[in-house]
Amino acid sequence: MTQTTIKKLGFWSIVLFAINSIIGSGIFLTPGSVVSMVGAKAPLAYLGAAVIAIVLAISFASAAKYVSKSGGAYAYAKASFGDRFGFYMGVVRYFSASVAWGVMAVSVIKSTLSIFGGNPNDFRSVSIGFVILMIIITIVNFLGEEFFTWVNNLSTIGKLTSLVILIIAGVSILLVTGQNNFSQINRLTGNGGLIPSVTTSSFVMAMVAAFYAFTGFESVSSGSEDMIKPEKNLPRAIPLAIIIISIIYIGTISVAMMINPVAIVKTNQVVALAAVFSNRILQTIILLGALVxxxxxxxxxxxxxxxxxxxxxxxxxxxxxxxxxxxxGIPIVAYIITVALAILIPMSFLYETTLVILMSAMVRFFEFIVIPIGVVGYYYDKHQQPILNAPKNWWTDVLIPLLGVLLTAFLLFEYDWVGEFSIHGHLNWYAISGMIGGFVVLPIIFALFARWERK
Incomplete structure (x- = not known):
């Protein structure tokens, strides 16, 4: 079979793929963390996060129309700033993405064990489930692009369906009962309550926390060469996916807070949204949606x-x-190397996720500054390597990317770096050494390996 006969992702498959890359466990498991910060203003926090995500998504979409090669941020950085900078971006992005995949797979197993009454801290049980899940995902990939597209589309539709059902069921309950319990959250807010009085600082932190439910769009273009006309479809698909997700997120959190806002904060259930409803059928649908x-x-x-x-x-x-x-058409060698990293690194650290989350955040901040600057360079023809002769637009190629840089700087300033790099007031050398290894040692090793191979 020749490469030209491989089925590629069309526009709507790219939209569903983007949605699948973004919607994960966050909206199902952790809305309580945002609500516990700002109470009744939680929907506004999600709205603010959505605006930031849309701005950055447009920047990445603009980059995609100028550079259609696979690699995502790696390809964009290489075209903008040359081989060496692109190589560094590629190494840190690849390592972070690979290990983050492993951590997400571990989260699936731990959540599943918790939901069904197992012990999520049992290393043996988690390891067995982890390896089985990675084998299943590997089979999905090795059966080819057509089967992968089918599984991707089905899982995306499944998670969207569960959230839409939640919204429809919630609205129906509100209309039938005529009761809106949104204001009940105020009983937990203020002095002596579970939720402190809302300040500008706490609202910003809630918005930052909500923003991570929107991340993932930056990786959609990594496999652009397996997509039909990526230079045309990606710039339309990524923003559309973010808009759809924004509507669903804000609708979900708003309806949940109208039904039972106190449960979101107080529940001990793994899937916080399931605690909002007392109906067992709805709870089951939400639990299945979270797993899917x-x-x-x-x-x-x-x-x-x-x-x-x-x-x-x-x-x-x-x-x-x-x-x-x-x-x-599967990059079999790259896949085997990646799945090995995704399994061995989390397992060797006994599934400790703190370092991976920190590194993932650092890489994303790095991308969210570099890529918008690169897009501005594309517009003004200030780039190191040839790009596509794409139609230029000052709004999407200059103004919005610069706004994205400012918003990223704002997020960087508000990020709790002290909390990430310290434990009980002492330096967290585990996190510090991990960051040095990921951002300094690993790129050097990869560079030496590549140089040896060339020689």
Whole structure:
């Protein structure tokens, strides 16, 4: 079978893929953290986070119309700032994405064990479930692009359906009973309550927390060469996906707070949204939606992560044999390396997720500054390598990317760095050494390996 016969993702499959890459466990498991920060202003926090996500998504979409190669941020950074900077971006992005995939898979197993009464802290049980899940995802990938697209679309529709049912059921309950319990959250707010009085600082922190439920759009273009006309479809698909997700997120949190806002904050259930409803059927639908959502985002990660490494090999910045594909068009060598990293790194750290979350946040901030600046360079023809002759737009290629840089700087300033790099007032050397390893040592090792291969 030749490469030209491989089925690629069309526009609507890209939209569903983008949604699948973004909606994970956050909206199902952790809305209580946002509500506990700002109480009744939680929907506004999600709205603010949605605005930031849309601005940054437009920046990445603009980059996609100028650079259609796979690799996502790696390809954009390489075109903007040259081989060395692109190589560094590729290494840190690839390692972060690979290990983050493993951590997300572990989260699926731990959540599943918790939901069904198992012990999520039992290393043996988690490890067995973890390996089985990765085998299933590997089978999904190795059956080819057509089967992968089917699974991706099905999981995306499944998670969207559960959230839409939640919204419709909630609105129906409100209309039938005529009761709106939104104001009940005020009983927990203020002095002596579970929710402190809302300040500008606490609202900003809630918005930052809500923003992470929107991340993932930056990885959608990693496999752009497996998409139909990525330079045309990605700039339309990514913003559309963010808009759809924004509507669903805000609708979900608003309806949940109208039905039973106190339960969101006080519940001990793994899936916080399920605690909002007393109906067992609705609870089951939400639980299944959460599991499908977590599985789906792992499927998306299994597509994105290997293609970063493959893109670097295709560009001659990693050994060429890493870019080898099988007859179904799967980057088999890059996938095997990636799945090995995704399993071994989390397992070797006994599934400790703090470092991975921190590194993932750092890489995203790095991307959210570099790529918008690169887009401005594309507009003014200030770039290191050839780009596509795409139609230019000052609003989407200059103004919005610069706004994205300012918003990212704002997020960087508000991020709780002290809390991430310290434990009970002492430096967290585990996190510090991990960051040095990921951002300094690993790129050096990869660079030496690539140089040795070239020689």
């Amino acid at each position: 959502s977590m599985f789906g985002i792992n499927v998306a990660a299994s597509f994105n992560s290997p293609r970063i490494l493959e893109a670097m090999a295709n560009e001659g910045q990693m050994p060429h044999w890493i870019a080898k594909r099988n007859r179904k």
